Amino acid sequence: MADQTVRLQELIDEINRHNYLYYTLDKPELSDKEYDVIYDRLVALEKETGVIMPNSPTQRVGGDILKGFEEHKHAARLWSLDKAQNRDDLMAWHARAQKLVDQYNAAHEDDPLPPLSFVVELKFDGLTLNLTYEGGQLVQAATRGTGSVGEGILAQVRTIRSIPLQIPYKEGVIEVQGEGMMFLSVLEAYNKATETNGKETLKNARNAAAGALRNLNPKVTAERKLNAFIYNIGYADSLQFADHKEMVEFLRNNGFKVNPYVKFFDSIEAVAEELEHMAAQRSSFDYLIDGGVVKINDMRTRDVLGYTEKFPRWAVAFKFEAEEAMTTLLSVSWEVGRTGKLTPVAKVEAVDLAGVTVQNCTLNNIGDIERKNLKHALGSLVYIRRSNDVIPEILGKVTEENDGAEITVPEACPACGSALEQRGAHIFCPNKLGCRPQLIGRITHFASRDAMDIDTFSIATAEQLYDELNVRDTADLYYLQFDQLIGLERFGEKKATKLLEAFEKSKDCDLASFLFALGISNTGKTTTKVLADHYRSLDLLMQATKEELVGLPDIGDIVADSIVSFFADPLMRESISRMLAAGVKPFAEEKAAIANADNPFNGKTVVLTGTLQTMGRDEAAKKLEALGAKVTGSVSKKTDIVIAGESAGSKLAKAQELGIQIIDDEQELRRLLGYQE
Structure with missing residues (x-):
């Protein structure tokens, strides 16, 4: 048995070596057939002896379906990165870091920090992984989650052959971070095979990787043939590095797959040039990237600079400019908002932009459609652009000809059938009391965080209350009873009690938030604060004239007309009256007296x-x-x-x-x- 155990370990070491050469270094020494012969010997010996080592490559194929993901608390926080959208942002980040270094060196002349130098790496567009090794063994793998707590996905990550199950470093616990991803060539091959079998293909590489790593069946993960690049050590019991270069060498020496695109520079100007070069060759990589990451190289400098509440001060993510693509405009629908305004939303043939599948694009109004030569564009090719996390927009038609079907502007509300009204550049549904999306939109806005801040409330809650309890006005919320809520689907005793408590808590609200919650047309948070600070009373504001209002900062004729019209509407006055009767008490915060009119901020x-x-x-x-x-x-x-x-x-x-x-x-x-x- 002892001889067989030795032979098992020899086969495991041999296969793991070839896995490292193939999946990490891309330098295979064996043909697939020769590799399969060695692998089959291991499988046969494991079956014969009944012994399976923890680092055996046979354990990568995926096991039984899991019941769910368990939380995993990271030993050290996984930080987000502040973003730089352009060269100016990058230079501003550098100026802040340089200032902090200069301040430190002025106070520590006997042991100053070295001149700033930088490392530039790719910003991968995949799923962040946090891997825990104890005594050299991979014992846990988790998603980033909140940064402090993620989801344990060890069974899924073990299927990634470029991630070592065992490493030479065995001194205590270390956590390493990287990015799980599906290479584009692998995605293409997977989809070809899937199409042959008549199954649904994967839309894009990012979603394919994220879906695989969060799939409760590790065998599905294994089928995706994921990869991973490792780029950081977030925690270690006793490891210390002088700089980033030293840390990268440690990762490579321990068998981790480190992306070859790791470049070092002594000036921020050289960094900026490198980022431009990176953006130009973005499409040449066999995996998705959405920018570059710039870090200060020296570890002691990182320790001195430290962190803000959200980000390390010593690193920044440089986001690439928006991507553009061509696709076909399929249809345009008109969606009704809380003010009754109809917004055109374009549906396009699905296209992948920076790892995201785009199917819907924004259009502002009929004027926007005409300006972009889209009036006769249904079925035609159009240019679309997506900038970071912003909803994609249509830039215009590819050709100048009117070669597509016409986008028709509705004459009746698609939700309630009411005749529409043209007001300036937009069209509106005037049916304030009977148009479902308007009412649900107003109720949802009223409960939102910047308004009445009603905890646990969502658009789904608004829809349910509208459909099942006939809630038609924001005031109705304060007259709901426990017996009504408990009868709703998915409303248990705890949820009903919590919602009623949230309604009660919201009754004591500052006047500015209450005014914002009312949803007065053409007013936002800034305007409602101006109104609250000036009138300091809901009654006084409701009696205000247009002439009074236009004398206030940032309030012109249009906004003043909107405010006066709103409070003159009998329906709005009745709603406010019912809320006040239910105990809603908007108050104006006490305004501190200006102790010194000569202070440096007065009038600025x-x-x-x-x-x-x-x-x-x-x-x-x-x-x-x-x-x-x-x-x-x-x-x-x-x-x-x-x-x-x-x-x-x-x-x-x-x-x-x-x-x-x-x-x-x-x-x-x-x-x-x-x-x-």
Whole structure:
């Protein structure tokens, strides 16, 4: 038996070596037939002895179907990366890092940090993997999840042949991170075989990999022939590295598949040039990438720079510009929103853009359709573009000819059949009380986080309450009873109680949020805050005239007309009255007196950008407004001051370009805002 055990281990070592040469180094020494002979010997010997080693390659084929995924707490947090959309963002990130290094070196002249140097790697578009090795054995694999807790997918990951089940390093526990993916050539071959068998093909490589790794049947995962590149060590009991290059060498020496595209630079300008070169050859890779990752090379510098609440300060993801593609415009439907406005939504022939299958695209209105020469484009080729996570848009027709069927503008509401009205560039359904999508949209908006912030509420809840309990108005929410909710499908005692508690909690709300929740046309959060700060009373606002309103900041004729018309509508007044009768109490927050009219923010237009470590941006904005500042969301020539926290990006770069005063020292900001330290 001892001899057979030795022979088992010899066969395992031999097969694992050839797996490493084939799947990790792409340098096979054996033909497939020769490999199969050795593999079959191992299978036969395992069957004969009944012994299966933990690192046996026969355990990669996938076992029984799992009942579900268990949570796995990562030993160290998996961080997201701040994003740079362009060269200015990249330079702003570099400027922040350089400033922190300069500050540290000024205080530690006897042991300064080295000059900044950088590593550039590909940003893979797959599924993040966190692999745990203990004593050299792969003992767990998990998804990223929340960054702190993921889902254990060890059985699925064991099917990835480029991931070693055992590594030479056996000193304690380490966690390594990488990206699971399906190579494009593998996807193509898989789909060809699938089509031959008459089965449904996979739409794109990213979804194919994610679906395989989260499939409860590991045999399905094995069939996808996934791959993985490893790029980081997130946790180790006793390992330390001087720089990123040293860490990469450790990964390679321990049999991990490291992507060859790892490049080192001494200047940020060289990094920017490399990212342009990377974008140009994006389509040449046999796997999906959606950008590059830039990291500071020196590990001690990383430790000094540390992290914000969300991101490491020593790394940034450079996102490529939007991708464009050609596809066929199949149809245009008109969707009704909460204000009654109809928005055209285009359905196109499915096309893959940066790993995402696109089938629906946005169109703003009939004017947008005409400007883009799409009036006669049904069935024609069109250009579409997708930028990061934004809904794809149609850019225009490929040809100039009117060679397609006409996009017709409806005369009646597709939801309720009411005659439509043209108001400016858009068409509206005037049926406020009987149009289902309008009512559901208004109720969902009313309950949203920036409005009444009713916990556990969703559009599905709104639809269910509309269909089954005849909820037609936001005020109806405050008159629902436990006995009504408990009778609904999927509503248990706990869910019904929690929803009623959320309704009750929302009754004490600040006036600005209540006004935003009402959904007054042409008003957003900024306008409703202006109204709340000025009138400080719902009654006074409801009595306001157009002449009074146009005198307020950022309120013109159109917005003033919308506000007056809204509160003049008997239906809206009745709804508000019913909410107040149910106990809803909108209040105006106490406005702190401006202690010193000469403070540096009084009368200034201020923009907040980035993350503030010791206070939230909302808190800072309230302090600024109490000191007489006007807080806006975008930088322009009218901006007086930009307050830049951690991870400030394009707004900071624009402020620097325009020569606007910048406050980027949070302690100084707190002093100017009047905090007592």
